[in-house]
Amino acid sequence: MSDNTVSAIELKADRSKMKVSDETAVKLAGVNKWYGDFHVLKDINLTVMKGERIVICGPSGSGKSTMIRCINRLEEHQKGQIVVDGIELTNDLKKIDEVRRDVGMVFQHFNLFPHLTILENCTLAPIWVKKMPKKEAEEVAMHYLKRVRIPEQANKYPGQLSGGQQQRVAIARSLCMNPKIMLFDEPTSALDPEMVKEVLEVMISLAESGMTMLCVTHEMGFARQVANRVIFMDAGQIIEQNEPEAFFGNPQHERTKLFLSQILH
Amino acid sequence: MTMTSASDTAPIAFVRHEMVQAEPPPPSMVGMQGWLKKNLFSTPGNILLTAVGFFLAAWLIWQVVDFAIVRAVFVGTSGEDCRKSPDVGACWPYVQAYWKLFVYGRYPIAERWRVDLTGLVFVVLLVPLMIPAAPLKRLNVILFFLIFPVFAFSMLVGGWFGLPHVETALWGGVLVSLVVAVTGIVMSLPLGVLLALGRRSKMPVIRLLSTIFIEFWRGVPLITVLFMASNMLPLFMPAGVDVDKLLRALIGVSLFSAAYMAEVVRGGLQAIPKGQYEGAMALGLSYWRMMGLVVMPQALKLVIPGIVNTFIGLFKDTTLVSIVSIFDLLGMINFTRTDSAWAAPTTAMTGYLVAAVFYWVFCFGMSRYSMFMENRLNTGHKR
Numbered sequence: 001m002s003d004n005t006v007s008a009i010e011l012k013a014d015r016s017k018m019k020v021s022d023e024t025a026v027k028l029a030g031v032n033k034w035y036g037d038f039h040v041l042k043d044i045n046l047t048v049m050k051g052e053r054i055v056i057c058g059p060s061g062s063g064k065s066t067m068i069r070c071i072n073r074l075e076e077h078q079k080g081q082i083v084v085d086g087i088e089l090t091n092d093l094k095k096i097d098e099v100r101r102d103v104g105m106v107f108q109h110f111n112l113f114p115h116l117t118i119l120e121n122c123t124l125a126p127i128w129v130k131k132m133p134k135k136e137a138e139e140v141a142m143h144y145l146k147r148v149r150i151p152e153q154a155n156k157y158p159g160q161l162s163g164g165q166q167q168r169v170a171i172a173r174s175l176c177m178n179p180k181i182m183l184f185d186e187p188t189s190a191l192d193p194e195m196v197k198e199v200l201e202v203m204i205s206l207a208e209s210g211m212t213m214l215c216v217t218h219e220m221g222f223a224r225q226v227a228n229r230v231i232f233m234d235a236g237q238i239i240e241q242n243e244p245e246a247f248f249g250n251p252q253h254e255r256t257k258l259f260l261s262q263i264l265h
Numbered sequence: 266m267t268m269t270s271a272s273d274t275a276p277i278a279f280v281r282h283e284m285v286q287a288e289p290p291p292p293s294m295v296g297m298q299g300w301l302k303k304n305l306f307s308t309p310g311n312i313l314l315t316a317v318g319f320f321l322a323a324w325l326i327w328q329v330v331d332f333a334i335v336r337a338v339f340v341g342t343s344g345e346d347c348r349k350s351p352d353v354g355a356c357w358p359y360v361q362a363y364w365k366l367f368v369y370g371r372y373p374i375a376e377r378w379r380v381d382l383t384g385l386v387f388v389v390l391l392v393p394l395m396i397p398a399a400p401l402k403r404l405n406v407i408l409f410f411l412i413f414p415v416f417a418f419s420m421l422v423g424g425w426f427g428l429p430h431v432e433t434a435l436w437g438g439v440l441v442s443l444v445v446a447v448t449g450i451v452m453s454l455p456l457g458v459l460l461a462l463g464r465r466s467k468m469p470v471i472r473l474l475s476t477i478f479i480e481f482w483r484g485v486p487l488i489t490v491l492f493m494a495s496n497m498l499p500l501f502m503p504a505g506v507d508v509d510k511l512l513r514a515l516i517g518v519s520l521f522s523a524a525y526m527a528e529v530v531r532g533g534l535q536a537i538p539k540g541q542y543e544g545a546m547a548l549g550l551s552y553w554r555m556m557g558l559v560v561m562p563q564a565l566k567l568v569i570p571g572i573v574n575t576f577i578g579l580f581k582d583t584t585l586v587s588i589v590s591i592f593d594l595l596g597m598i599n600f601t602r603t604d605s606a607w608a609a610p611t612t613a614m615t616g617y618l619v620a621a622v623f624y625w626v627f628c629f630g631m632s633r634y635s636m637f638m639e640n641r642l643n644t645g646h647k648r
Contacts, residue, residue, distance in 0.1 A: 072546075072547055074543055074546060097549055097551065100546065101549040107543065109538075111540040111541060111543060113545075113559050124550075125550060128550060129548065129549045129550060129554075157644040
């Protein structure tokens with residue numbers, strides 16, 4: 001694999017710290033979903049082990065975001081089975097809440113709460129969902145804000161921060177709930193080029209801490225450095241999946257080859 | 266030739282060696298002089314508009330001052346004193362003679378201290394509530410929204426603790442205006458929020474019921490509501506059950522304004538991006554927490570102008586209660602202005618001026634306070 005095929009950002013990750021266990025974190029079996037008549041997810045089968053870092057890529061409209069949004073039930077599936085950390089997602093609201101408590105999510109547009117300070121954004125869910133005392137929640141929040149390297153912004157409002165800083169806050173906010181699994185839905189797509197790296201570095205350090213991660217992203221440099229599996233989706237189905245080296249170096253399906261030739265140049 | 270001349274003479278390559286430092290703006294942009302030039306005298310057209318506006322304002326102010334002070338009668342004992350001059354101004358002795366009726370209506374004179382005390386407690390609780398920096402907010406909220414209504418009800422109605430019962434038919438004037446307005450305002454916001462949520466609910470029954478409720482109350486004029494409440498409702502009630510007339514009007518006004526409020530709040534809810542809901546849900550917040558902590562604070566902030574618009578409309582609409590023989594301030598003025606003892610050319614105008622000032626002061630106060638809150642709550646894009 002030639003290096004000029006990767007994005008210009010230089011990333012370093014220590015793969016020796018990322019360990020995959022033999023326990024299942026997420027299991028999707030025969031998952032199908034429709035938007036009205038439109039069959040958006042077709043027979044998705046995917047098992048994710050604890051500690052795995054999975055990068056999902058594909059053209060827009062391929063169903064990749066929809067798939068990971070099914071994992072914390074932001075989208076409902078109509079057929080098949082989704083089991084997250086031993087809990088099957090059904091219409092049972094209690095189970096949905098339980099899953100959401102264990103699954104963090106980072107969005108393309110950050111979705112920070114603009115009427116709350118950075119610190120309040122981070123303490124809201126621990127205080128109201130986990131019933132954590134305010135003081136403790138603030139300590140936890142400051143711990144994770146330090147980890148994403150913006151503790152000094154704690155008392156500002158989201159509108160006063162740059163995109164990269166906001167996305168790092170969003171990651172810290174998720175981490176404050178101490179999730180077992182993290183979902184990333186195109187976390188760097190809405191960022192200015194200069195800010196992509198700071199967010200990817202935070203994600204790498206998260207991967208090095210052993211977090212189970214599912215990332216929808218087109219940052220192929222990140223995929224090479226961090227992912228243990230890359231999944232390519234098109235037309236609502238998984239077309240190909242492999243280890244990053246083989247995926248980028250030796251794609252099998254014609255659609256994958258075409259996609260990679262479009263984005264890597 | 267002109268298109269390429271730049272590249273002919275100047276080289277394409279350019280490297281900056283020294284950064285340009287930021288400088289203060291030119292004097293024409295800052296200070297009083299800059300402001301005047303920019304806002305009032307920027308073009309001949311604007312100079313003309315400024316002059317016309319200035320003279321119009323001066324003329325209007327003079328008219329009011331002339332009527333209310335220069336030509337006004339300040340002392341007197343009957344309409345006789347206000348009839349002496351042909352172009353007399355305001356007849357203030359009339360207001361002097363009747364101002365207690367304007368404030369309390371026919372509330373028994375010996376019991377009026379109860380109204381004063383209720384009003385005092387109201388102000389004492391409201392003022393710190395409105396000052397964001399005031400301490401003990403939680404206690405203040407509980408006292409104002411839970412304890413005060415009970416207190417005000419027992420004080421004004423009486424009938425216990427040795428306080429003689431005062432039937433609401435005797436209430437009137439500013440007392441009634443404020444009771445109706447404050448009840449309407451305090452009840453309509455929470456009801457409106459619930460109705461707006463109901464109308465956007467995913468549950469069809471709740472959505473349908475909310476929609477029917479809102480469309481019904483929005484579809485009938487307030488006068489009809491009050492009229493039905495006071496004249497038709499008793500016909501449907503089982504014999505022996507009598508709901509107080511003022512209470513019926515209060516309920517009518519509250520439900521009526523709640524329907525309007527619901528649509529204002531729904532407008533705010535629609536402006537909140539889907540991402541805010543998803544962000545809250547992904548964190549595991551339940552529906553009510555998501556709405557209460559994330560969505561509603563933002564939606565309500567967005568529609569403060571609309572909310573205050575409804576409040577102001579409601580405040581002025583309280584005057585309609587006089588058609589069901591409840592005498593609010595305007596009703597009291599209408600009632601007294603025809604008193605033959607005070608027959609004078611300007612008696613009615615003086616009374617209406619008092620009413621106008623009363624309503625304007627309250628409405629303008631609400632308007633200014635809402636602007637203050639809007640500024641204070643603005644955290645979105647300041648950099």
